[in-house]
Amino acid sequence: MSDAPAAKELTETVRPESLGTITDDGPRSARQTRRPKSRIMKSKTREAIAAYVFLIPWILGMILLTLGPMLYSLYLSFTQYDLLSDPRWVGLQNYTRMFTADPRYLKSVAVTLVYVAISVPLLLIVSMLLALLLNRNMKFLTGYRALFYLPSLMGASVAIAALWRLVFGAQGLVNQALAIFGIEHGSWVGNPDDALTTIITLTLWVFGSTMIIFLAGLRQIPKELHEAATMDGAGAIRRFISVTIPLMTPLIFFNTLMGTIHAFQSFTGAYVVSGGTGGPADSTLFYTLYLYQRGFAQLDMGYASAMAWVLLAVLAAFSAFFFWTARFWVHYGDER
Amino acid sequence: MTTTTPTRPAARTIYPTKKVTNPVLTAVIRHALIICFLVIMLYPVIWMVAASFKPENEIFNGLGLFASRFTLENYASGWSAGSLNFSRYFMNSFLVTVLSIAGNLVACSITAYAFARLEFPFKKFLFALLLGTMLLPSQVTMVPQYILFNQLEWINTYLPLVVPHWFGVDAFFIFLMVQFIRTLPRELDESARIDGCGHFRIFSRIILPLAMPAIGTTAMFTFINTWNDFLGPLLYLNRTELWTVPLGLSAFLDATSESAFGPLFAMSVLSLAPIVGFFIVSQRLLLEGVATTGLK
Known part of the structure; x- marks a missing residue:
């Protein structure tokens, strides 16, 4: 399940960094076509991107398994719902x-x-x-x-x-x-x-x-x-x-x-x-x-x-x- | 601190420890009290272990631990009692537990690394959200999650029990790891960065190995929580062949008549054995975790 995000991290975070390493070596870095781009990209931005890549599973979980369900549960609390037929709005009746x-x-x-x-x-x-x-x-x-x-x-x-x-x-x-x-x-x-x-x-x-x-x-x-x-x-x-x-x-x-x-x-x-x-x-x-x-x-x-x-x-x-x-x-x- | 006049109390309390106390005696009393308390506290469990080795008709013959003979027949009959199949339940529990632990370790550690080490927009807000979910009663998400997993046709699979762990829903463990990673010296990351390491490599090569105590604690607590979890399997697993050990035990208890508790005790003992075993191996680590983060 989490193989996908992990692989993504590898490609997104390791590559620019390895570029950075090569840049330090001087002439050899000329081979790298993406070098100027990675230099222009500020390390702060890169850090933020890396952070959000690391946070992908948690943010997804937060939205899909916590916040979303919370809101849905709030909605359901104003309905009558038995899983088989559609929820029926009943206002504050449950409360x-x-x-x-x-x-x-x-x-x-x-x-x-x-x-x-x-x-x-x-x-x-x-x-x-x-x-x-x-x-x-x-x-x-x-x-x-x-x-x-x-x-x-x-x-x-x-x-x-x-x-x-x-x-x-x-x-x-x-x-x-x-x-x-x-x-x-x-x-x-x-x-x-x-x-x-x-x-x-x-x-x-x-x-x-x-x-x-x-x-x-x-x-x-x-x-x-x-x-x-x-x-x-x-x-x-x-x-x-x-x-x-x-x-x-x-x-x-x-x-x-x-x-x-x-x-x-x-x-x-x-x-x-x-x-x-x-x-x-x-x-x-x-x-x-x-x-x-x-x-x-x-x-x-x-x-x-x-x-x-x-x-x-x-x-x-x-x-x-x-x-x-x-x-x-x-x-x-x-x-x- | 002192509110009395400076002269008299000083004279009275120069040697305050001169009270007549025998250190050996107080130590003995202290140990005796502790041991008494421990015996009373653990007696029901000790008794259950003993009872699981007693012949059926002697189990409720008083408070004693010893019976006329030692027998393993409770274990044999409990293991395959009627329609219940404990070898199956143990396998199932084991599977769910291992997958949950793996998920928690991956999801919690990468999330914790981001919060502990990286700067990014909305960090404060997201961290507050994380702390907020620690206090959130699970009942609020229980019903809609059930509906969601029902729509996905995940009922009677292990997915509802395992998948949430891969999305870091256990905020407590993320918090534990954040706290731990924060204590690691930042110079290590800095020098790795100068050497050209990216964030993922800093995480996997430097932070992860150093955070092993926190990771071990997380693994241990996830093990205990998942192994003991009753409500989750109760909601999502209806088919008996999918049951985990707690569901098997609960059904066993309901099916057991007043006189046949031996096999139930035997299975209870077996269900607790992995937890206690793990604890014996890892108790130092575990107790440090409790003391520093307040995990229950």
């Missing part, structure tokens, strides 16, 4: 139906918001605590780091989601562990009150990448700052609040932003744990799962597009707001 006539949609919004509001802060706290615990020069550090990261590799897989469904099942590991302490509990996955908890624990289990980003940040805090604070009589907690946290705010900002965007889009866990239904009683009906059901199970593609645009609007608004708040609480180093 009004969402908020006035579709209780399952509102349920999916509620489930997703609860999920994001609980899982993201917990994820940050757990990651930070473990990063602090690991922030020492100690034996086996790389080994520990690797093991903590392991779930991040597997967390998005069907295998782990399937395991979770069994671990939180009626006779799963969790209930067997609770039984040791004399606690009786029914199936977590099968109970509407507990099913979401199952998926939140799955999200928390995948804290490794967030933790590693925090750990990298902690390691860059100059020791002198902590020493100075200690000399001033600050205890460990005081030092954490007044030295560590302010210096970590750029990473906290980053992890919160990415974690939130990620959480809004989470799909596989809910799909596999609930068997694709979002059940029991729609308690794990994540926004993206409902979007999938609407668009691809019921072929209601106009409605699904409208849902996607609402999600985009919410995420954009959240990101903009969050970036705006950054000026009040995110401290960058002196160099910025």
